[in-house]
Amino acid sequence: MSREAILWRVRSALRRTEGQAAPPPPELYLPVPAVDLETRIASFTAALEALSGRVIRVARPAEARSVVADLIGGASAVASDSAFLRACGIPSLPGVCWEFASAAALRQARAEAEFGITSAHYALADTGSLVLMSGFEESRLVSLLPPKHIAVVPESRLISGLDELLTLVPTPADRTSAMTIITGPSRTADIEQILVRGVHGPGVITVIFVAASA
Amino acid sequence: MTFVPLESIRKTVSNQKLQSAIYASTGRLISKRRSTVAAEALPDYQQLRTQANAIKRHTLDHLDVYLEEFERNVKAHRGKVIWCETGADVADFILGLAKERGAKLIVKSKSMTTEEIDLNERLEQHHLEAVETDLGEYIVQLAHERPFHIVAPALHKTRYDVADLFTKKLGVEREEEIEKQTMIARSVLREKFLAADLGVTGANFLIADSGAAVVVENEGNARLSSSAPKIHVVVAGIEKLIPRARDVPVFLKLLGRSATGQPLTVYTSFLSGPQRGGESDGPREFYVVLLDNGRTKLLADKDKRESLFCIRCGACLNHCPVYRRIGGHNYPGVYSGPIGAIITPQYHGVLQDPWLPYASSLCGACAEVCPVKIDIPRLLLELRGEVARGQTAKHENGAERRAFRLFAWFATRPGLYAFAAAIGAMLAPRGEDGWLRSWPLFPRPKPLINWLSQRDLPAPARQSFRQWWRARPPKAGS
Numbered sequence: 001m002s003r004e005a006i007l008w009r010v011r012s013a014l015r016r017t018e019g020q021a022a023p024p025p026p027e028l029y030l031p032v033p034a035v036d037l038e039t040r041i042a043s044f045t046a047a048l049e050a051l052s053g054r055v056i057r058v059a060r061p062a063e064a065r066s067v068v069a070d071l072i073g074g075a076s077a078v079a080s081d082s083a084f085l086r087a088c089g090i091p092s093l094p095g096v097c098w099e100f101a102s103a104a105a106l107r108q109a110r111a112e113a114e115f116g117i118t119s120a121h122y123a124l125a126d127t128g129s130l131v132l133m134s135g136f137e138e139s140r141l142v143s144l145l146p147p148k149h150i151a152v153v154p155e156s157r158l159i160s161g162l163d164e165l166l167t168l169v170p171t172p173a174d175r176t177s178a179m180t181i182i183t184g185p186s187r188t189a190d191i192e193q194i195l196v197r198g199v200h201g202p203g204v205i206t207v208i209f210v211a212a213s214a
Numbered sequence: 215m216t217f218v219p220l221e222s223i224r225k226t227v228s229n230q231k232l233q234s235a236i237y238a239s240t241g242r243l244i245s246k247r248r249s250t251v252a253a254e255a256l257p258d259y260q261q262l263r264t265q266a267n268a269i270k271r272h273t274l275d276h277l278d279v280y281l282e283e284f285e286r287n288v289k290a291h292r293g294k295v296i297w298c299e300t301g302a303d304v305a306d307f308i309l310g311l312a313k314e315r316g317a318k319l320i321v322k323s324k325s326m327t328t329e330e331i332d333l334n335e336r337l338e339q340h341h342l343e344a345v346e347t348d349l350g351e352y353i354v355q356l357a358h359e360r361p362f363h364i365v366a367p368a369l370h371k372t373r374y375d376v377a378d379l380f381t382k383k384l385g386v387e388r389e390e391e392i393e394k395q396t397m398i399a400r401s402v403l404r405e406k407f408l409a410a411d412l413g414v415t416g417a418n419f420l421i422a423d424s425g426a427a428v429v430v431e432n433e434g435n436a437r438l439s440s441s442a443p444k445i446h447v448v449v450a451g452i453e454k455l456i457p458r459a460r461d462v463p464v465f466l467k468l469l470g471r472s473a474t475g476q477p478l479t480v481y482t483s484f485l486s487g488p489q490r491g492g493e494s495d496g497p498r499e500f501y502v503v504l505l506d507n508g509r510t511k512l513l514a515d516k517d518k519r520e521s522l523f524c525i526r527c528g529a530c531l532n533h534c535p536v537y538r539r540i541g542g543h544n545y546p547g548v549y550s551g552p553i554g555a556i557i558t559p560q561y562h563g564v565l566q567d568p569w570l571p572y573a574s575s576l577c578g579a580c581a582e583v584c585p586v587k588i589d590i591p592r593l594l595l596e597l598r599g600e601v602a603r604g605q606t607a608k609h610e611n612g613a614e615r616r617a618f619r620l621f622a623w624f625a626t627r628p629g630l631y632a633f634a635a636a637i638g639a640m641l642a643p644r645g646e647d648g649w650l651r652s653w654p655l656f657p658r659p660k661p662l663i664n665w666l667s668q669r670d671l672p673a674p675a676r677q678s679f680r681q682w683w684r685a686r687p688p689k690a691g692s
Binding site: 001002003005006007009010011012013014016018020021022023025026028029030031047081106107110111126127129134135136139140141144162163165166167169170171172173174176177178179180181182183184185186187188189190191192193194196198199200201202 | 235238239242258261262265268269272273275276277278279280281282287291297298299303347348349350353366367368369371372373376392393395396399400403404407408421423424425426432433434435437438440441442452457458459460461462463464466467474476477478479480481482483484485486487488489490492493494495496500504506510511513514
């Protein structure tokens with residue numbers, strides 16, 4: 001069997017025997033800086049704006065709702081089934097679909113909508129990233145298929161960066177089959193190194209931070 | 215040196231358009247990288263390199279343990295691990311799976327590993343459509359070419375080439391605007407994503423403690439390939455293992471910066487197993503193919519083991535004065551540039567392309583920019599040694615060895631050397647470069663003609679070093 005053949009070759013290459021333990025791996029390097037909220041917001045905003053994303057800050061969930069309403073302007077939108085989005089009243093906005101009879105209908109809507117609206121489990125201040133874990137609340141395709149992505153996120157979920165993320169979620173696989181870190185709009189520079197946004201994923205991304213959690 | 219693709223190299227070097235495309239693209243990548251790893255932007259850059267190197271070294275030195283741990287954790291999340299010794303094994307597995315599930319259309323996201331094993335060609339032979347979905351890879355696939363660069367596969371194509379290609383292959387109206395070309399590809403490929411039965415991606419890292427594959431990209435095509443179809447197959451070399459998910463940040467911080475000067479690429483996905491309860495999308499089946507294909511040979515060679523540290527960022531290509539002239543297609547394997555010169559011999563042995571380790575000025579730029587600190591120049595020297603020993607054993611390249619033996623014989627006899635040098639200096643014309651090539655009296659056997667086609671001896675100076683040494687003024691104070 002290939003499995004045994006490969007493992008045998010690996011062990012003989014390393015002069016190791018079956019069942020021989022490994023010493024502990026090098027000590028972790030996960031420096032988590034202490035950064036206050038205002039600095040995190042400023043850093044997130046600068047990083048995402050540099051990638052042509054947009055950041056809007058509001059005080060209350062109700063304000064988030066009206067900002068989203070303005071952004072989509074009645075165009076078709078699909079929202080993920082997130083408790084925070086519901087608390088903001090996003091699903092009841094005109095044009096927004098979020099309940100579907102079948103998986104096929106759901107997929108169809110995600111493929112045809114102009115806007116995908118999600119929340120995020122975390123936001124990373126130093127890179128302007130959103131972290132989404134596929135599960136009951138978030139899916140993989142809402143933030144991917146529509147040409148525009150809106151994320152409504154409580155400020156309390158804005159952490160310093162990757163190192164803090166992996167400190168809080170040391171084994172993502174235990175929580176989700178897919179943890180996705182989204183840093184700005186989809187982009188390519190494959191033809192003459194000219195930057196084009198929105199090649200396969202959304203080309204426009206707007207993050208709304210809400211100060212008071214619902 | 216035999217087998218140097220001289221004709222094709224000459225064509226590349228004399229193609230002004232291609233030369234400026236390579237030079238401009240790699241130049242841009244160089245400056246973008248530089249600004250994101252600068253001390254102001256990333257104060258712990260050197261520390262990250264050291265840590266990345268230590269993690270890779272540790273993992274490869276105990277690879278059996280991590281492979282088994284990875285397999286256990288993939289199973290725990292209801293995924294399956296498939297072990298493959300060769301590219302043919304990978305194709306057989308995917309063909310078998312596609313047949314069983316009735317899959318006809320496969321979407322693929324950019325993966326050097328699947329390029330390495332010619333997966334698309336193997337699948338096409340069995341009438342399975344495998345579509346590359348990364349824009350650059352898609353262009354290269356339509357043109358039936360190999361990737362020109364590890365991270366920028368279509369670096370050699372202009373917008374006009376792409377316009378021709380799209381008109382011819384997709385039957386669309388001619389479009390020369392890059393943005394519109396990209397949108398044509400988006401809509402063609404979107405249909406494919408939604409219709410595909412099976413998605414194949416590579417992996418940048420495999421995490422032992424999570425049974426997860428980490429996939430890094432900018433376009434979203436890897437997310438689509440891994441999320442839209444019912445079946446997701448990850449194809450990755452066994453060297454991609456790292457112990458813990460918590461080791462990933464170190465590599466992510468280095469990879470995007472070294473490859474394209476991005477602090478983090480647009481999408482980073484940690485994928486583990488098929489869709490779970492409560493999820494409304496994602497694949498129903500999840501497989502990780504672990505590929506050997508010569509990697510255990512490199513692992514067994516203690517000197518070259520560190521070439522398996524490579525995270526495929528392409529920085530060594532961008533900084534290599536040889537790559538920047540000859541481009542990616544003159545290298546014999548799919549991996550080009552300095553790292554390609556080290557990886558490629560694992561497949562056919564070093565004597566298949568004996569010139570490869572010599573396609574380097576040994577300037578050391580590659581080692582300086584390597585995010586995992588692979589000592590590429592040292593490895594190239596090791597390979598040169600192997601080539602020389604191999605050729606000696608096969609009695610090849612005798613003329614060069616005889617020439618050097620003759621030189622050594624003179625060089626170890628100072629009196630004779632001085633005498634010969636003095637005569638040489640007397641006979642040679644003054645101050646003309648290329649003198650040996652144009653000297654009518656000189657006997658020129660074939661190996662010497664070959665040697666002279668690339669270079670010449672500099673014209674001898676009027677005064678020899680020995681004369682200069684004797685005549686130099688005494689040092690002040692001595």
